[in-house]
Amino acid sequence: MALRRFYNEIKGLKVKELPSYVKPMLSVDYAKKTVQRGLDNYHAKYIQTNSVDPLFHVCFGGMIFSYLVALPEERRHLEHQQHAKEHGH
Structure with a gap:
């Protein structure tokens, strides 16, 4: 808009x-x-x-923030899993 x-x-x-x-x-x-x-x-x-919407905004904002903070660690974990799978570990 x-x-x-x-x-x-x-x-x-x-x-x-x-x-x-x-x-x-x-x-x-x-x-x-x-x-x-x-x-x-x-x-x-x-x-x-x-x-009551501000309460929902805080809850969903906290969920999104925690997901974004954990995302790099999850990506490293998935890359490690893929690497292990490719090399037969």
Whole structure:
């Protein structure tokens, strides 16, 4: 959705105008404001309505995080298994 909006905004610009349009979006202040706006929207949508969804978000986020942390070890284990299988161990 955000990419579509961004595309529609830059669609009418000329190539020479594009860097001056995009440059302010790459600043730290713009990123901070965007994150703050996202947190405000999340708070209004889930926290103020007493929704149980934030609990689900934390649970699934923790599961995904733990999977990503364990992934390199699992890949090493699978590579070792494949190597052992190829060499008849």
